[in-house]
Amino acid sequence: MPRERVHTIAGAASVLGACAALLGWFLWPGRNREAGDFKIVCVAASRSGNWLAAGTAAGRIAVWRSGGAPLPERIRAGRGALNDLQFSPDEGWLAIANRDLTLLPVEHLHAAQVLRNDGRNYGTVSFSPDGETLLTVTGGGTMELLNAVTGNAVASACCSTIGGGVAFSPDGAHFVSAGHRPRLWDARSGKLVAPLAREREFMLLGPIAFRGGDVLMGSQDGGIRVWRLPARRSAAGPPRSPDWVDTIAVQEPSGLVAYAGIGRTLRVWNPETNLHYAVAGVQPSSNIVFSSPDGPLVVGRADGTVELWDLQRGERQKVFYLPQAR
Numbered sequence: 255m256p257r258e259r260v261h262t263i264a265g266a267a268s269v270l271g272a273c274a275a276l277l278g279w280f281l282w283p284g285r286n287r288e289a290g291d292f293k294i295v296c297v298a299a300s301r302s303g304n305w306l307a308a309g310t311a312a313g314r315i316a317v318w319r320s321g322g323a324p325l326p327e328r329i330r331a332g333r334g335a336l337n338d339l340q341f342s343p344d345e346g347w348l349a350i351a352n353r354d355l356t357l358l359p360v361e362h363l364h365a366a367q368v369l370r371n372d373g374r375n376y377g378t379v380s381f382s383p384d385g386e387t388l389l390t391v392t393g394g395g396t397m398e399l400l401n402a403v404t405g406n407a408v409a410s411a412c413c414s415t416i417g418g419g420v421a422f423s424p425d426g427a428h429f430v431s432a433g434h435r436p437r438l439w440d441a442r443s444g445k446l447v448a449p450l451a452r453e454r455e456f457m458l459l460g461p462i463a464f465r466g467g468d469v470l471m472g473s474q475d476g477g478i479r480v481w482r483l484p485a486r487r488s489a490a491g492p493p494r495s496p497d498w499v500d501t502i503a504v505q506e507p508s509g510l511v512a513y514a515g516i517g518r519t520l521r522v523w524n525p526e527t528n529l530h531y532a533v534a535g536v537q538p539s540s541n542i543v544f545s546s547p548d549g550p551l552v553v554g555r556a557d558g559t560v561e562l563w564d565l566q567r568g569e570r571q572k573v574f575y576l577p578q579a580r
Contacts, residue, residue, distance in 0.1 A: 292310060292556075292557065292558035292576060293310060293311065293539050293556045293557075293558070294308050294309065294310060294539055294540045294554030294555060294556070294558060294559075294560065294576060295309065295310060295311045295336060295539060295540050295554065296308065296309045296336055296337075296338060296339045296540050296541060296554065297309075297339070297540050297541060297542070297543060297552050297553070297554045297560060298339040298340055298341055298348070298543060299320075299341070299543045299544065299545045299546070299549075299552050300341040300345040300360075301341070301343060301345060301546065301547075302345060302546055303320055303545040303546030303549045304319060304320060304345060305317065305318075305319060305320065305341060305345055305348075305360055306318060306319075306320050306326075306545070306552060306560065306574065307339050307341070307348055308326075308339075308540070308554055308560045308574070308576060309336040309339055309350075310336065310558075310576070311335050311336060312335070312336075313330055313331075313332065313333075313334065313335065313336045313352060314328065314330060314576075315328075315329050315330065315331060315336070315339065315350065316328055316329070316576050316577060317329065317348060317358075317360065317363055318574065320545060320562075326574070326576075326577065327363055328577050329358065329363050329364065331350045331356045331358060331366050332350055332351075332352040332353060332354040332355075332356045332368075333352060333353040333354055333373065334352040334353035334354075334373075334375065335352060336350070336351075336352050337351045337352055337375075337376060337377050337378065338350070338351035338376070338377070338378045338379050338380075339351075340379055340380050340381060341360070341381075342381050342385050342402075343381055343383060343384070343385045344385055345360060346359060346360055346361075347359060347360060348360055348363075349379045349380075349381065349388065350379070351376040351377065351378055351379040351390060352375075352376070353373045353374070353375050353376070354368060354369075354370050354371045354372070354373065354376070355368070355369040355370040355376050355379060355388070355390065355400075355405065356368050356369065357369060357402075369388075369400065369404075369405030370400075370405050374392040374393055374394065375392065375393030376390045376391070376392060376393075377390070377391045377392070377393065377417070378390055378391055378419060378420060380420075380421060380422060381402065381422075382402075382422050382426045382441065383422065383424065383425065383426040384426060385402060386401070386402055386403075387399050387400065387401065387402055387408060387441070388400040388401075388402050388405075389420055389421070389422055389429055389441075390420075391414055391418070391419075391420050391431075395412070395413040395414055395415055396410055396411075396412055396413065397410060397411045397412070397413070397414050397420050397429075397431060397439075397444070398410045399429075399441065399444055408444075409442070409443055409444030410444055411431075411439055411444040411445075411446070414431045414432070414433045415433045415434070415458065417433070417458060417460055418431060418432040418433025418434075418458065418459065418460060419431070419432040419433075419459075419460050419461055419462045419471075420432070420462070421462040421463075421464070422441060423441070423464065423469075423483065424464050426441060427440075427441055427442075428440060428441050428447065428483075429441050430450070430462060430469050430471075432458075432459040432460055432461070432462055432471045433455075433458065433459060434454050434455050434456075434458060434459070435449060435451065435454055435455070436449070436450040436451050436455065436459055436471055436479070436481075437449050437450060438450060438483070438486065448486055450469070450481045450486055451479075451488075455473070455479075457473050457474040457475040458473070458474050459471040459472065459473050459474075459479060460472050460473070460474070460498075460499070460500060461499065461500060461501050461502045461513075461541070462502070463502040463503060463504045463511070464504065465504045465509055465511065465525065466509070467482055467483050467484075468480050468481065468482055468483070468489060468525075469481050469483055470491070470502055470504070470511065471502075472498075472499025472500065472501065472502050472513060473498070473499055474498045474499075475494060475498075476494040476495040476496060476497055476498060476499060476515075477491055477492075477494040477495075477499065478491035478492055478499055478502065478511070478513060478523070479491060480525075491523075492511070492513075492521075492523035492525075492528070492530045493530065495513075495515075495519075495521055497514070497515030497518035497519065498515045498516075498518075499513050499514070499515060500514065500515050500516045500541075501513065501514055501516070501538065501540075501541040501542050502542075503541075503542045503543050503544050503551065504544075505544050505547070505548065505551075505565070506544075506547040506548060507547070507548060508548065508566070509524070509525060509526060510522055510523070510524055510565060510566075511523045511524075511525065512542055512544075512551055512565060513542075514536075514537070514538050514542060516538065516539060516540075517537055517538075517539060517556070518537060519532045519533070519536070519537060520532065520533045520536035520537065520538060520542070520551075520553070520563075521533070522565050533563070533565065533568055534568070536553060536561075536563060537555075538553045538554060538555070539554055539555055539556040540553070540554025540555075541554070545562060549562075550562040550563050550564050550565070550571050550572075551563045551564075551565055558575065558576040559573050559574065559575055559576065560573070560574040560575075560576070561573050561574075
């Protein structure tokens, strides 16, 4: 790994979103599909919105400039079903989680740098706000903090379900884990700071998002749990939906919260007014992310398209098409 990458990443803004929808739930066994499957299961956007990425369960990944060429470049990296895609804060790298962990330089997509090739099945991967550390969960449930250059372990913690999700806090001082026992951890040592819930959650909590000082987690019961940090005080969420909440994204600075179950209706919640509504015709097959802090929502679809939606107007702004496999 080139040492100069430390300097290009350091000090960059935090990355948007994670493919929480891909972290298992009951869909986990069925995600490794035939090579001809074009269903998009993961999308990612760089902080500025200049880069988008999408991938299928079979591991075909496409990366393109959001306003550039109509067809992205097609790549394959790593082994096994795709679990997560994340851009680095400086937008120079795309991290890929499957059975291994791989980094792709965005300007040279075929020059893959493998951080881990041990087949431990990494359920998620995300960069710290300064870009120097990666956070992941292995198939065995171990949460690991890794050096983003070498892939060496900085700290580890036990345990989380691979479907539970983990995420850095916006300031990078902590990370949170979902699962049945949502908890707050120290990001430097990997030590437990405190549980977020007083009792074990009966239904699995999966995707994680942050809104100001709040941490939000989607639940299999159709609800969203909200805790105020650093006090760890619970707060009210939107009314429960009839679908599992597989993915959450928060728009800045509007504070709108978008959420959905995979293959189910996209919903929007405004915590300031408690207004909540469904967006007709939008049923993501992937996680959802905002293309930039105040940009449109990025949605992967089962037909191999990636759509950008203006949620406040309820309008689709743009469509990208995943190239067919050769």
